[in-house]
Amino acid sequence: MSEAMLDTPLDPALDPTLDPMNNATNPVEPFLRMDRMPHIWCPGCGIGTTVNCFARALESSKLDLNKVAIVSGIGCTGRVAGYANLDSFHTTHGRAIPFATGLKLSNPELQVVVYSGDGDLFAIGGNHFIHAARRNMDIKVICVNNLTYAMTGGQTGPATPTEVISATSPYGVFEPSFNLVQLAEAAGASYVARWTTYHVKQLARSMEEVLHKKGFCFIEVLSPCPTLYQRRNKMGDGLDAMKFYKEVSKVRNGASTGECALTKSGEIVVGKFVDRDRPDYMELLNRQMTATLGERYATPEVTCSEG
Amino acid sequence: MHADPKGVLTGVHFLDGDHACCEGTLAAGARFAAGYPITPSTEVVERFAWRIPTVGGIFIQMEDELAASIAIQGAVWGGAKAFTVTSGPGFSLMMEHIGYAAITETPCVFVNVQRGGPSTGLPTLPAQADMMQAKWGSHGDYSIIALCPNSPQECFDLTVTGFNLAEEFRVPVMMMLDECVGHMTEKVIIPESDQIAITPRRFTHESPEEFRLFKPKEDLVPDMVKAGDGYRFHVTGLTHDERGYPSMNVETQDRLVRRMQDKLKPFSNGRALFEAVDLDDAEVVVVSYGITSRVAQRATQMARAQGVRAGIFRIISAWPFPEQHIRDLAGRVKAFVVPELNLGQMVHEVERHTAGRAKVISVPHAGGSVHKPEVILKAILEAAR
Numbered sequence: 001m002s003e004a005m006l007d008t009p010l011d012p013a014l015d016p017t018l019d020p021m022n023n024a025t026n027p028v029e030p031f032l033r034m035d036r037m038p039h040i041w042c043p044g045c046g047i048g049t050t051v052n053c054f055a056r057a058l059e060s061s062k063l064d065l066n067k068v069a070i071v072s073g074i075g076c077t078g079r080v081a082g083y084a085n086l087d088s089f090h091t092t093h094g095r096a097i098p099f100a101t102g103l104k105l106s107n108p109e110l111q112v113v114v115y116s117g118d119g120d121l122f123a124i125g126g127n128h129f130i131h132a133a134r135r136n137m138d139i140k141v142i143c144v145n146n147l148t149y150a151m152t153g154g155q156t157g158p159a160t161p162t163e164v165i166s167a168t169s170p171y172g173v174f175e176p177s178f179n180l181v182q183l184a185e186a187a188g189a190s191y192v193a194r195w196t197t198y199h200v201k202q203l204a205r206s207m208e209e210v211l212h213k214k215g216f217c218f219i220e221v222l223s224p225c226p227t228l229y230q231r232r233n234k235m236g237d238g239l240d241a242m243k244f245y246k247e248v249s250k251v252r253n254g255a256s257t258g259e260c261a262l263t264k265s266g267e268i269v270v271g272k273f274v275d276r277d278r279p280d281y282m283e284l285l286n287r288q289m290t291a292t293l294g295e296r297y298a299t300p301e302v303t304c305s306e307g
Numbered sequence: 308m309h310a311d312p313k314g315v316l317t318g319v320h321f322l323d324g325d326h327a328c329c330e331g332t333l334a335a336g337a338r339f340a341a342g343y344p345i346t347p348s349t350e351v352v353e354r355f356a357w358r359i360p361t362v363g364g365i366f367i368q369m370e371d372e373l374a375a376s377i378a379i380q381g382a383v384w385g386g387a388k389a390f391t392v393t394s395g396p397g398f399s400l401m402m403e404h405i406g407y408a409a410i411t412e413t414p415c416v417f418v419n420v421q422r423g424g425p426s427t428g429l430p431t432l433p434a435q436a437d438m439m440q441a442k443w444g445s446h447g448d449y450s451i452i453a454l455c456p457n458s459p460q461e462c463f464d465l466t467v468t469g470f471n472l473a474e475e476f477r478v479p480v481m482m483m484l485d486e487c488v489g490h491m492t493e494k495v496i497i498p499e500s501d502q503i504a505i506t507p508r509r510f511t512h513e514s515p516e517e518f519r520l521f522k523p524k525e526d527l528v529p530d531m532v533k534a535g536d537g538y539r540f541h542v543t544g545l546t547h548d549e550r551g552y553p554s555m556n557v558e559t560q561d562r563l564v565r566r567m568q569d570k571l572k573p574f575s576n577g578r579a580l581f582e583a584v585d586l587d588d589a590e591v592v593v594v595s596y597g598i599t600s601r602v603a604q605r606a607t608q609m610a611r612a613q614g615v616r617a618g619i620f621r622i623i624s625a626w627p628f629p630e631q632h633i634r635d636l637a638g639r640v641k642a643f644v645v646p647e648l649n650l651g652q653m654v655h656e657v658e659r660h661t662a663g664r665a666k667v668i669s670v671p672h673a674g675g676s677v678h679k680p681e682v683i684l685k686a687i688l689e690a691a692r
Contacts, residue, residue: 296360
């Protein structure tokens with residue numbers, strides 16, 4: 001991603017597109033289904049920020065957008081697919097990854113991005129996550145982690161830190177939570193990074209990076225939920241969340257993921273933690289079949305033809 | 308359109324039902340399968356895993372049936388013909404995605420080799436107790452097609468038919484085998500590829516600007532696209548409008564749910580698949596399907612030998628239920644006898660469409676083996692009295 005792009009000024013005086021009275025189109029509009037606006041997300045929610053980063057990453061990636069597909073599960077982040085101006089799939093709860101697996105294997109020229117939330121990907125969908133990482137399936141998983149089930153009213157999830165008050169933990173969470181980046185690395189992901197919605201430049205850069213990286217890639221984005229998470233925990237509004245992220249985040253690229261666990265108010269280690277090259281599923285499949293079957297092996301041609 | 312010869316194993320074979328079903332998927336053009344091991348169905352994908360690398364396609368063993376049943380739908384939207392295979396407990400897990408296939412109108416095939424239940428039940432022994440689950444198992448109102456082969460030959464033939472129907476109506480199709488049919492070995496004739504008719508996917512000819520993903524054609528079925536072709540379409544399990552966009556209102560829900568049901572009406576009214584044996588003069592008709600129909604055949608022969616005019620109406624397409632045929636028969640026969648390897652499932656449909664105009668006698672069996680012909684014969688003789 002070009003620095004010029006990342007440095008888009010946020011001052012309407014410097015950038016007329018930011019002036020609400022100006023009818024010029026927003027630069028990310030071509031990447032969105034504008035006929036579906038306004039979106040459903042609350043004021044102060046961070047999901048829109050991640051989508052903005054994703055749109056900018058798509059633009060700077062120079063990928064043919066007809067060959068990029070986005071798959072979401074269920075929840076607030078599950079709605080991202082519906083707003084992206086791409087071939088998009090809003091699947092069932094937790095199943096975005098296995099859907100994406102079928103999509104990618106049947107149509108390998110697609111770049112398949114899974115965009116979903118922490119509850120969807122790591123509770124109901126947790127098994128699919130670790131197996132796709134194990135296989136090094138060539139899909140890119142972006143997890144917007146707001147530390148709660150927001151769509152259903154702010155219940156405890158697998159990433160909710162202890163001591164947090166939630167709709168289903170009115171006396172405080174006592175279950176240990178997952179360290180998502182450590183889980184991703186242990187399961188075999190080729191690329192693992194974590195950012196917050198305060199780190200928009202770094203996030204957009206990571207997203208662009210994974211769009212050009214082979215294998216199972218994982219980006220965790222910490223994102224505020226003022227309506228259901230912060231309010232219950234007296235953590236202020238969306239702006240307070242930005243201040244909090246700014247204050248407690250420490251950029252440590254290459255940090256050991258085992259030391260990146262999250263707590264309610266402690267340090268948030270951000271950065272790119274893993275970037276390694278492992279053969280992906282299709283490469284392993286082709287290698288094995290060629291070694292075993294030689295010329296009898298027929299390269300998969302999965303799509304069916306018209307009449 | 309005819310079958311792609313690459314997938315067709317033309318010749319005379321000695322195959323069990325599971326393997327014949329696998330050959331049917333290949334002949335039908337399926338080039339993607341996802342599965343999870345479960346007795347007594349695994350042989351279908353074991354053979355697919357063995358065959359597909361030289362045909363050109365993908366088999367992936369997923370982490371569970373939830374994953375398998377949605378991976379195939381990802382593959383379909385990527386452009387593939389795809390299927391999964393399971394039995395009772397796995398079929399229960401797949402219900403979520405049978406509903407997803409129904410509302411997203413994703414053509415795909417679910418093979419269920421039925422075993423005794425509930426729960427883990429009788430893993431290696433037959434039952435026909437998932438018949439209602441096939442129709443009603445996922446939440447909400449929706450319609451599917453279910454086919455019941457009674458021989459390995461039919462496992463081949465009907466699997467091809469099942470894929471064709473899935474493409475024509477854009478519904479999930481259930482292949483409702485049972486353990487006996489899945490594991491019995493018989494002669495299976497696989498024709499030349501140019502003798503196998505294939506229904507192509509209904510890919511749209513409209514441009515991305517004019518195309519609407521869920522705008523129905525005259526037959527109430529919308530045309531389709533695949534990812535990567537520039538249509539920038541949206542698929543959701545939420546109630547959606549013709550564009551595919553979520554729309555949370557009563558009118559959209561009514562239009563969508565009714566259309567999903569109505570598009571299959573041709574199947575219960577005229578195009579239902581069945582086999583009629585000795586119905587012309589029948590006073591008692593045995594209504595059966597799958598392995599039970601083969602026991603019923605012996606029982607009706609025994610009844611005829613004793614002077615009772617018995618016939619067979621063999622259900623091949625169980626869903627939508629062939630209601631018109633039962634209604635027509637009900638007006639001219641004395642009784643229906645309905646043996647099935649469950650405690651009474653399809654018999655309720657027979658009763659419903661008979662509407663009191665003939666006796667309906669259930670011959671239940673809890674599963675684990677097949678009926679003795681004498682048990683069905685006894686019911687026929689009672690019915691004829």
